[in-house]
Amino acid sequence: MILRSIFNRLLFLLVFIPACAQISDETQQSNEVKTTPYELEIPVGFTEPVLAEDNPLNQEKIALGQKLFFDPLLSKDSSISCASCHFTHKAFSDTVRFSIGVDDSLGIRNAPPLFNLAWNEAYMRDGGVPTLAMQVISPIQDEREMHNTVMDVIDRLNVHPEYPQLFQTAFNDSITPFTLTRAIEAFEWTLISGNSPFDRFEYQQEEKALSPSAQRGWELFKSDRLNCIQCHSEFNFTNNTYQCNGLYENYEDVGRARITHDSTDIGKFKVPSLRNLGFTAPYFHDGSAADLNEVIDHYAAGGKKHFNQSELIGGFELNEQERFDLIEFLCSLNDSSFVSNTKKLNPSNIEL
Amino acid sequence: MRQYHLLLLVLLIIPFASCKKNNKKTGTYTMDFQVQTDDVNRELSYVFPNAANQDLKIELLQFYISDIILVDKKGEDCDIKDIELVKIGTDGKASLSYDIPAGDYTKLKFNLGVPKELNEADPTGFDDSDHPLHVSNNTYWGWATMYRFFSLEGRYDVEQDGTFDGTYAYHTGFEESFVSVEYDLNMSMGKDGAITNTFNINLASLFDNGANSVDVVTEPTYHGNYEEVNLSVRVMNNLKSSLSME
Numbered sequence: 339m340i341l342r343s344i345f346n347r348l349l350f351l352l353v354f355i356p357a358c359a360q361i362s363d364e365t366q367q368s369n370e371v372k373t374t375p376y377e378l379e380i381p382v383g384f385t386e387p388v389l390a391e392d393n394p395l396n397q398e399k400i401a402l403g404q405k406l407f408f409d410p411l412l413s414k415d416s417s418i419s420c421a422s423c424h425f426t427h428k429a430f431s432d433t434v435r436f437s438i439g440v441d442d443s444l445g446i447r448n449a450p451p452l453f454n455l456a457w458n459e460a461y462m463r464d465g466g467v468p469t470l471a472m473q474v475i476s477p478i479q480d481e482r483e484m485h486n487t488v489m490d491v492i493d494r495l496n497v498h499p500e501y502p503q504l505f506q507t508a509f510n511d512s513i514t515p516f517t518l519t520r521a522i523e524a525f526e527w528t529l530i531s532g533n534s535p536f537d538r539f540e541y542q543q544e545e546k547a548l549s550p551s552a553q554r555g556w557e558l559f560k561s562d563r564l565n566c567i568q569c570h571s572e573f574n575f576t577n578n579t580y581q582c583n584g585l586y587e588n589y590e591d592v593g594r595a596r597i598t599h600d601s602t603d604i605g606k607f608k609v610p611s612l613r614n615l616g617f618t619a620p621y622f623h624d625g626s627a628a629d630l631n632e633v634i635d636h637y638a639a640g641g642k643k644h645f646n647q648s649e650l651i652g653g654f655e656l657n658e659q660e661r662f663d664l665i666e667f668l669c670s671l672n673d674s675s676f677v678s679n680t681k682k683l684n685p686s687n688i689e690l
Numbered sequence: 691m692r693q694y695h696l697l698l699l700v701l702l703i704i705p706f707a708s709c710k711k712n713n714k715k716t717g718t719y720t721m722d723f724q725v726q727t728d729d730v731n732r733e734l735s736y737v738f739p740n741a742a743n744q745d746l747k748i749e750l751l752q753f754y755i756s757d758i759i760l761v762d763k764k765g766e767d768c769d770i771k772d773i774e775l776v777k778i779g780t781d782g783k784a785s786l787s788y789d790i791p792a793g794d795y796t797k798l799k800f801n802l803g804v805p806k807e808l809n810e811a812d813p814t815g816f817d818d819s820d821h822p823l824h825v826s827n828n829t830y831w832g833w834a835t836m837y838r839f840f841s842l843e844g845r846y847d848v849e850q851d852g853t854f855d856g857t858y859a860y861h862t863g864f865e866e867s868f869v870s871v872e873y874d875l876n877m878s879m880g881k882d883g884a885i886t887n888t889f890n891i892n893l894a895s896l897f898d899n900g901a902n903s904v905d906v907v908t909e910p911t912y913h914g915n916y917e918e919v920n921l922s923v924r925v926m927n928n929l930k931s932s933l934s935m936e
Contacts (some may be wrong), residue, residue, distance in 0.1 A: 386862070472812050476835075479830075480832060480833050489825060515817065516817045519780045519814045630920065
């Protein structure tokens with residue numbers, strides 16, 4: 339075994355001399371630069387997230403990622419930042435159906451909230467982006483969003499009075515596509531929301547955290563009549579699959595099929611978390627439901643019978659009390675401590 | 691980073707294992723690319739007519755070639771390079787050079803496009819700025835998380851009156867557009883030898899190619915819409931047809 343591993347190492351060195359420069363960088367990093375390690379605080383009831391190994395967390399990196407997230411320098415005309423579509427007071431979602439990018443261009447999907455991203459298995463509503471770091475490139479390049487190039491962002495950061503030093507400290511490295519995307523990824527990992535009244539009730543044994551009405555709503559949510567929990571399951575209220583909930587008979591946005599090119603995936607979207615719905619209206623991939631009553635109307639009517647619609651969407655009747663209870667329950671997933679903390683992250687301190 | 695190194699390691703080790711490489715005996719193998727019309731070497735911006743008698747001008751012509759392999763006379767594959775970006779300069783030329791083991795070769799093979807495993811990789815992992823897949827090449831489609839295989843952009847002049855009436859831009863991609871080419875060789879590379887193969891790119895064939903023809907006026911763009919992938923496939927097949935080894 340040992341011999342073999344020595345042999346492998348030698349082979350590695352021989353074949354791979356240019357890329358070894360990177361490895362020795364990494365060793366240097368642990369020796370030289372003093373960064374402050376950071377551990378994510380995982381809420382009770384959540385699993386341990388599997389973070390990408392190429393991006394060890396430290397506080398300097400997170401602070402850098404945060405600064406970048408709020409910096410309009412990333413967009414072509416320096417007019418918008420990530421936070422222009424992902425609002426801090428809205429659990430990082432947008433208030434309008436379709437976000438406005440540079441040159442007033444209109445997006446094609448509703449901007450989703452950003453929290454508990456470390457548990458996502460894929461990113462975007464169609465799951466087309468495999469890692470959170472890779473996701474960063476998309477808004478920078480998208481002509482309907484920041485309409486810039488990664489290299490242009492790097493050139494601007496390089497002549498900035500603060501960024502070169504901040505990258506050096508956080509990564510012991512210069513500003514590269516790799517470090518740029520890892521800084522933002524690190525910041526996004528820290529956006530964790532798991533302290534709603536429901537969490538306190540379910541995981542922290544605080545029986546009074548949920549009103550009797552919300553508790554009845556929770557039972558409805560789990561019932562065979564409504565089936566909600568079949569898709570919106572586990573601690574983040576998603577089973578991380580792609581489903582068609584029958585929003586349309588004909589989908590303008592093919593959803594998951596954009597990635598798989600498979601007609602059985604038309605109209606399927608990643609099952610979204612139902613946390614913080616109180617902050618994230620409008621709902622669905624195109625923001626077509628203005629409030630939770632409209633969402634419930636959709637499910638109660640049993641969908642528009644698209645050919646890929648899940649059998650779990652069969653329709654149901656709710657009396658007034660039950661509808662009220664269900665909404666009470668959904669609202670118990672609002673984590674106001676998360677939102678009041680993230681509001682403070684906004685450096686411009688805009689009165690919201 | 692670690693995973694990425696492993697991937698590269700695997701990619702690099704395979705070639706060394708399959709090709710009996712005597713490190714001391716190598717020669718230089720060069721692949722030159724040259725833009726032409728009517729068998730005459732041209733600069734990139736040379737104006738030429740298509741079959742419909744419209745004048746065309748090219749402003750950007752670059753494409754990925756991958757898994758460049760020389761087959762030796764025993765039929766064994768000798769892997770030369772996993773991925774290259776051929777960027778045609780304003781002079782109408784591009785050139786790639788490799789040290790290869792001395793020996794006799796009967797075939798050259800490569801693909802036009804980016805192979806699946808590289809196409810799906812994290813582009814920020816290619817952190818050497820000279821890497822063909824580095825994001826500075828501006829060949830990565832962020833929203834689609836994949837590379838553009840071939841970028842062909844330029845202008846057209848419908849009346850041939852010297853005034854350009856519009857632009858076209860084809861950025862091909864997707865596995866469907868990945869095509870392979872193969873050329874027979876009769877090449878003996880001696881120690882310290884130098885051999886060059888020139889690949890002519892016939893500009894007119896990029897557009898006029900029988901059933902694969904592309905109409906710059908009615909279908910002037912391809913930007914990665916999967917529903918129109920057929921256009922991307924046609925453009926790639928035209929690239930393949932336009933290439934010929936001298």
